[in-house]
Amino acid sequence: MSTQSIFHKALQNAKKYINDEFYTSLETIQAELEKYKDVFKDKIIYCNCDNAYKSNFFSYFIQNFNKLKIKKLIATSLSDSALCGLFESYSFKIEIVKVKGDIDYNNKALMVESLLKCKENTKEIIKSDHDYRAGDFRSKECVQLLKQSDIIISNPPFSLFREYFDLLIKFKKDFLIIGNMNAFSNKNIIPHFIKNEVFISSLKNDKFLQPNGKEVSLNFCVWFCNIKINRVFKDLKTTTLYYKNPSFYPFYSNFKNCINVNSVNDIPLDYEGLMGVPVSFIKYYNPNQFELLGIINENFSKDFNIKKNNKNNNNPAILLNGEEKVLYRRIIIKNKRPLKCDY
Structure with a gap:
């Protein structure tokens, strides 16, 4: 590959990170990780999209390192340089195995420097490889760190979420990561939800800081x-019933066996058949109450005999005033214990 080609590839790769950096608040991290406090004992935790000098994930684990009895904490982040390949960039790997002494948790830079005074803790340069910038979670060095780790916790780049997710699945890692809710409907991701291997939890705070x-x-x-824990699922409770207003739930014109539901609040608890519900349902999904079967799009069209609509795709469509109206994708669900009503 020519120098010019490598330069061009590096710049294209760098563009993927534009507007991808959003720093998670310590409040948000604390609220969620409290649920998993019993799983970190003797584990190697890897924050692979986290600059130790800026990351609240890193800060949280340092502040709770001894309490959680963590074996090792590793943090790596993307190099500031946009180049890789022949144009070498570098970043840092920070590994913490001991937290002791007076540490200023309010100043991240001083906190890291205090940690590095302990000889067991290390800070080492990691370099770019032929394909990726230094510190890129896909780079060879970072993948090696991932393979030796037990749990991956981070807020990865939104534009690379599918690649990031696939990497964690490939190496069978436990993870707790932040992503776009719509990403779950990706053909590589949704099967893990259908098998109840991956779950979604709402953020307690949706405020993020940009650089x-x-x-x-x-x-x-x-x-x-x-991560396997004793999850507490709540039943979704709505006040709508199918038998009182069946015309409110039309069958799809390209998927005859499934009714359309416009909002989570409109899910009829007495309906026994297939329902197409909004993507936002995934935040309320209780596997004890509902069965998640798929999504109305190209990936599941053959399994459910979903026909193409008038726009020549497999998104859900209903007849409205005699014309076919194409809707946004819908999740296919079925109520495991529908309400019995006296008709």
């Missing part, structure tokens, strides 16, 4: 997790 210090609200963000 320029600007606070933004991202209400589509959720936690993706496959």
Whole structure:
């Protein structure tokens, strides 16, 4: 590959990270990780998209390192340089195995420097490889660190979430990560939800900080997790019933066996058949109450005999005033214990 080609590839790769950096608040991290406090004992935790000098994930684990009895904490982050290949970039790997002494948790830079005074803790340079910038979670060095770790916890780049998820699945890692709620409907991701191997949890706070210090609200963000704990599921309770207003739930014109539901609040608890519900349902999904079967799109069209609509795709469609209206994708669910009503 020519120098010019490598340069071009590096720049294209760098563009994927534009607007991808959103720093998670310590409040958000604490609220969720409290549920998993019993799983970190004697584990190697890897925050593979986290600059130790900036990351609240890193700060949380340092502040609770001894309490949680963590074996080792590793943090790596993307190099500031956009180049790789012949144009070598470098970043740092920080490994913490001991936390002791007076540490200023309010100043991340001083906190890291205090930790590094302990000879057991290390800070080492990691370099770019032929394909990826230094510190990129896909780079050879970072993948090696991932393979030796037990649990991966981070807020990965949104634009690379599918690649990130696939990597964790490939190496069979436990994880707790933040991503766009809509990512779950990706053909590589949704099968793990159908098998109840991965679950979603809502963020307690949707406020994130960008590198320029600007606070933004991202209400589509959720936690993706496959860590095994005793989860508490709540039943979804709505007040609508199918038998009282069946015309409110038309069957899809390209999927005859499934009714359309416009919002989570409209899910009829007495309906026994297939329902197409909004993607936001995944935040309320209780596997004890509902069965998750798939999604109305190209990937599941053959399994459910979903026909193409008038726009020549497999998204759900209903007849409205005699014309076919194409809707946004819908999750296919079935109530495991529908309400029995006296008709």
